[in-house]
């Protein structure tokens with residue numbers, strides 16, 4: 727089975743996604759969604775951005791590699807009464823089930839960055855977007871001092887080295903790499919632009935409890951703990967992550983957690 731599918735089906739990302747809803751709303755607000763707009767949300771999870779886009783009247787398809795998240799997304803669409811929103815399984819590096827020139831907007835927030843074969847991902851996003859459409863990506867930034875890059879940095883120190891030829895998802899946070907990928911897919915350089923944004927994680931519990939959520943439900947962190955446990959280092963990893971989460975918590979009292987994380991917003995005119 728595709729190792730990416732195994733990774734994301736291992737946990738339950740809906741638990742983390744619940745802490746990201748406010749920023750999902752804000753991002754969608756900034757997209758200027760109008761009724762009837764055709765939107766593809768790639769690596770949609772259970773709909774952090776797909777649900778608010780559909781609530782604004784867009785026709786939204788969420789595509790995600792993890793069947794549990796597709797199911798959770800369809801359940802949310804049903805319970806919100808959104809007949810203009812559906813989710814299906816698919817791999818961002820091969821969207822052959824989708825026709826070319828279909829979507830006014832392809833949005834992918836910390837989604838497509840995790841797919842293998844990044845050049846294919848860029849090509850597929852450009853192929854399914856209609857000429858005159860847009861692609862908007864949210865990507866984490868390598869070596870950034872804020873939460874997610876630091877979780878991945880700490881976790882890597884406890885994990886076996888990646889297989890040869892592995893391209894880190896974090897390379898989608900490097901502007902030169904993004905430009906190379908989209909220009910190879912036929913986009914003119916002047917149609918690619920970048921800005922930095924802040925994403926909030928809001929959790930109704932202490933930073934240490936939030937680390938425990940990552941440990942139990944976030945596939946990449948689950949794998950890091952599996953590797954650390956095998957080496958008798960799980961407590962060390964937990965302590966390092968707890969120190970990070972506590973340090974970055976912007977709430978004064980540690981009974982609840984609000985952590986900002988910086989991301990690269992990529993906009994492409996197709």
Ligand SMILES: C[S@@+](CC[C@H](N)C(=O)[O-])C[C@H]1O[C@@H](n2cnc3c(N)ncnc32)[C@H](O)[C@@H]1O
Nearest residue numbers: 734769770771774790791792817818837840841
């Ligand atoms: C960090 S989560 C973000 C989910 C969602 N965009 C959100 O903001 O809540 C990453 C998502 O990308 C999905 N994903 C990972 N690799 C993928 C691939 N190759 N194709 C499609 N989705 C993928 C995962 O299953 C997961 O739902």
